[in-house]
Amino acid sequence: MLKELLAYVRPHRKVLVLGGLLGLVGSAAGLAMPLLAKFVVDAFGQDRSMAGPLLWLTLVVVVGAVVAAVGNYLMERTGEGIVLGARRRLVDRMLRLKVADVDRLKPGDLLSRVTGDTTLLRAVLTNGIVESISATFMLVGAIVMMVAMDGVLLLVTLLVLVVIGGLVASVMPKIQRAQTQAQESVGEMGAVLDRALQAYRTVKASGAEEREIAVVGEAAVQARDRGLQVAGWTSLAGVATSVAVQIAFLAVLGVGGARVAAGTLEISSLIAFLLYLFYLVMPIGQLIQGGVQLQQGLAAMKRIKEIEDLPAEPVGAAPAGSDEPVGVTFDDVVFRYGDDRPVVHDGVSFEVPPGGLTALVGPSGAGKSTVFALLERFYEHQAGLITIGGRDIRDWPLSELRSTLGYVEQDAPVLAGTLRENLLFAAQEATEDELNRAIARTRLDDLVARLPEGLDTAVGHRGVLLSGGERQRVAIARALLRKPRLLLLDEATSQLDAVNELRLREVIAEVAAETTVLVIAHRLSTVTNADRIVVMEGGGVRAVGTHAELVGADELYRELAATQFLVS
Numbered sequence: 001m002l003k004e005l006l007a008y009v010r011p012h013r014k015v016l017v018l019g020g021l022l023g024l025v026g027s028a029a030g031l032a033m034p035l036l037a038k039f040v041v042d043a044f045g046q047d048r049s050m051a052g053p054l055l056w057l058t059l060v061v062v063v064g065a066v067v068a069a070v071g072n073y074l075m076e077r078t079g080e081g082i083v084l085g086a087r088r089r090l091v092d093r094m095l096r097l098k099v100a101d102v103d104r105l106k107p108g109d110l111l112s113r114v115t116g117d118t119t120l121l122r123a124v125l126t127n128g129i130v131e132s133i134s135a136t137f138m139l140v141g142a143i144v145m146m147v148a149m150d151g152v153l154l155l156v157t158l159l160v161l162v163v164i165g166g167l168v169a170s171v172m173p174k175i176q177r178a179q180t181q182a183q184e185s186v187g188e189m190g191a192v193l194d195r196a197l198q199a200y201r202t203v204k205a206s207g208a209e210e211r212e213i214a215v216v217g218e219a220a221v222q223a224r225d226r227g228l229q230v231a232g233w234t235s236l237a238g239v240a241t242s243v244a245v246q247i248a249f250l251a252v253l254g255v256g257g258a259r260v261a262a263g264t265l266e267i268s269s270l271i272a273f274l275l276y277l278f279y280l281v282m283p284i285g286q287l288i289q290g291g292v293q294l295q296q297g298l299a300a301m302k303r304i305k306e307i308e309d310l311p312a313e314p315v316g317a318a319p320a321g322s323d324e325p326v327g328v329t330f331d332d333v334v335f336r337y338g339d340d341r342p343v344v345h346d347g348v349s350f351e352v353p354p355g356g357l358t359a360l361v362g363p364s365g366a367g368k369s370t371v372f373a374l375l376e377r378f379y380e381h382q383a384g385l386i387t388i389g390g391r392d393i394r395d396w397p398l399s400e401l402r403s404t405l406g407y408v409e410q411d412a413p414v415l416a417g418t419l420r421e422n423l424l425f426a427a428q429e430a431t432e433d434e435l436n437r438a439i440a441r442t443r444l445d446d447l448v449a450r451l452p453e454g455l456d457t458a459v460g461h462r463g464v465l466l467s468g469g470e471r472q473r474v475a476i477a478r479a480l481l482r483k484p485r486l487l488l489l490d491e492a493t494s495q496l497d498a499v500n501e502l503r504l505r506e507v508i509a510e511v512a513a514e515t516t517v518l519v520i521a522h523r524l525s526t527v528t529n530a531d532r533i534v535v536m537e538g539g540g541v542r543a544v545g546t547h548a549e550l551v552g553a554d555e556l557y558r559e560l561a562a563t564q565f566l567v568s
């Protein structure tokens with residue numbers, strides 16, 4: 001862990017050393033000031049001109065201040081640089097994670113790792129390190145001076161120091177544990193807040209504001225309590241140190257006094273020794289502070305590493321291949337979402353030839369959306385064979401596989417930004433011509449004409465300024481601009497009005513004339529138009545055929561058609 005922590009500092013070590021040195025020069029200038037002030041006073045007393053000493057004093061003050069300021073700036077700059085590096089690395093990994101891993105994690109907690117935990121690295125890696133090093137120097141320096149003065153007294157002092165060291169060392173793991181928990185609590189608070197904000201309308205409509213406020217408040221209280229634990233242990237370490245120094249003082253006074261009385265020690269040495277003893281207090285305090293900061297840094301590091309150690313997917317721009325439609329086969333596919341989860345696909349087999357419209361239907365929970373998740377390789381199937389274009393999907397390079405597919409989720413997310421950004425999201429290099437064609441095909445031209453700034457109108461957070469039907473068509477246009485060889489369309493279950501439904505049907509039929517379209521259908525209009533329908537139930541495929549065939553041959557389909565498709 002410590003090594004990982006230092007890895008963040010390595011790129012900045014030169015600036016950090018320079019900043020530390022400048023800080024030392026600043027302090028030295030500060031130390032020189034009393035001496036120069038003495039010269040000024042001397043000059044005053046001896047009736048000499050004060051101009052020279054005053055000039056020197058001014059110069060030292062100004063230079064000292066400037067040097068200290070530059071040193072401080074460099075240190076802060078390094079801190080920002082370290083935080084930037086940590087954030088970049090973490091965000092980079094976060095966006096390359098597997099869908100399966102992200103599904104397990106809480107978005108609010110992930111957010112707090114990028115914003116909060118990276119900030120904590122800053123203190124430990126800049127001030128923490130520099131101050132600990134200078135404190136160590138001071139400590140060693142003082143001890144060396146004490147050795148020179150009296151070995152016996154030093155022995156007494158060291159004995160007490162070892163006791164403090166042991167005490168503080170035993171408290172540090174407790175501080176670290178409490179600190180880790182405190183940071184986890186902050187993450188948990190982010191997660192519950194995120195939950196409330198994501199479902200804001202539902203929270204309002206359910207009159208659940210106060211309950212959610214209480215839940216987030218409780219998480220905040222827990223973060224406070226754990227922060228208090230850290231504060232408690234830290235204070236204990238501080239008190240132990242100061243008591244120990246007092247005891248050392250008394251011990252040295254006792255032993256030293258006896259030795260002075262016996263004539264084996266000069267009284268002036270005893271006084272100097274006692275002064276040095278107090279000189280130890282500051283660096284010890286700084287070291288303890290550095291230790292606490294180190295625990296914070298380690299706890300933050302742990303939370304950052306938890307994400308960075310998750311496997312990343314090889315992502316990136318895929319080569320533009322052919323745009324011929326591809327077929328799909330599922331051959332005895334077995335899949336479950338996790339070892340402790342029920343089997344979702346228990347030997348699913350079906351075949352979709354290239355081109356045309358294929359509808360997946362079946363009761364809720366039959367595993368239809370899961371078919372798409374497997375095709376996109378968001379999850380890996382455990383057994384059986386899935387091919388796209390006759391090639392095992394495990395043999396496709398991931399980015400190439402995904403660039404072959406167009407994917408429209410059920411909730412058809414529209415991202416914050418302009419309409420144009422949303423349309424070009426999956427195909428940055430699409431031309432203006434292609435963009436206009438996609439808009440026309442998805443019947444979005446009316447919308448564009450109506451919007452105050454046309455394509456450059458912002459659509460609001462999660463596209464809230466668009467209607468459900470518009471959002472869906474924006475998502476389809478976005479997928480089409482990718483020129484998919486296979487379009488996966490998870491039809492929204494929300495009701496569309498007659499006009500929107502007609503438009504959607506036309507769009508799907510047009511697209512199916514050019515490419516393979518696999519649609520999870522919730523509407524009769526979609527199924528009756530389909531070239532083939534795959535009926536899924538209870539982890540398998542029950543029947544395949546056209547609407548007319550299935551109505552005659554399959555009982556479940558007849559039932560579904562009679563109820564589900566006609567009513568939704």
Ligand SMILES: Nc1ncnc2c1ncn2[C@@H]1O[C@H](COP(=O)(O)OP(=O)(O)OP(=O)(O)O)[C@@H](O)[C@H]1O
Nearest residue numbers: 103337341344362363364365366367368369370371
């Ligand atoms: N990410 C996931 N992690 C764990 N289980 C999941 C996940 N997604 C779906 N499931 C489970 O897998 C089963 C099949 O879900 P799937 O979404 O494929 O069904 P569906 O046929 O598309 O249903 P619907 O028509 O209601 O959307 C369900 O029991 C669901 O609880």
